[in-house]
Amino acid sequence: MPKLIRASGAAFRDEEDAFVTIEDDAPDPGGDIIVSLARYRAGGESLVARPSGRLGVRLEPEDEVETLEGRLxxxxxxxxxFPKFRDGRPFTAARLLRTRLGFSGEIRAVGDVLRDQAGFMVRCGFDAFVPADGSTAAIWAEAAGRHSHVYQRAADARAPAFVERQGE
Structure with missing residues (x-):
């Protein structure tokens, strides 16, 4: 099984990935699957009602996360x-899923996922990562905890530095 890194608070751990990504025209193999947004929109009710396995939906950067409102x-x-390192649209999508859409399930980063982004991903609401560079959970924990102060609010609800200063 493929590997992934799961975050729970400040703790990161390596895990086996039980989910299988299936193409739009492929049959459902059963078990835990990830489908494209297009496939989910076309057969959402039948996918949710599958007799076994969990369901995941994959969004590409150009997919509108708001189309999942009321359908999660x-x-x-x-x-x-993340098709490439410099594409930041998935950060916004993760934050919208957590804050506006109230999604409490797993938000996973896939594609060109690098540990340099770990802290920002956690702040936006990601809690699972498939790193492109083969790094481990220990490396991700270090990268995510690199900055002790933050300068703006995010989905993780950490107090920004200006709020910390007001409490002095």
């Missing part, structure tokens, strides 16, 4: 694709 019941995971 039965979705266990949303995988947000």
């Amino acid at each position: 019941s039965g979705v266990d995971l949303v995988a947000l694709a």
Whole structure:
């Protein structure tokens, strides 16, 4: 099984990935699957009602995360694709999923996912990562905890530095 890194608070751990990504025209193999947004929109009810396995939906950067509003019941995971390092749209999608859409399931970063982004991903609401550079959970924990202060609010609810200064 493929590997992934899971975050729980400040703790990171390596895990086996039980989910299988299936193409739009492929049959459902059963078990835990990840489908494209297009496939989910076309057959959402039948996918949610599958007799076994969990359901994940993969969004590409150009996919509108808002199209999932009111349609996240039965979705266990949303995988947000990073096609290249400099594309930041999945950060916004993760924050919208957590704050505006109230999604409490797993938000997974896939694609060109690098540890340099770990802290920012956690702040936006990501809690699982498939690193492109083969790094481990220990390396990700170090990278995510690199900055002790933050300068703006995010999905993680950490107090920004200006709020910390007001409490002096």
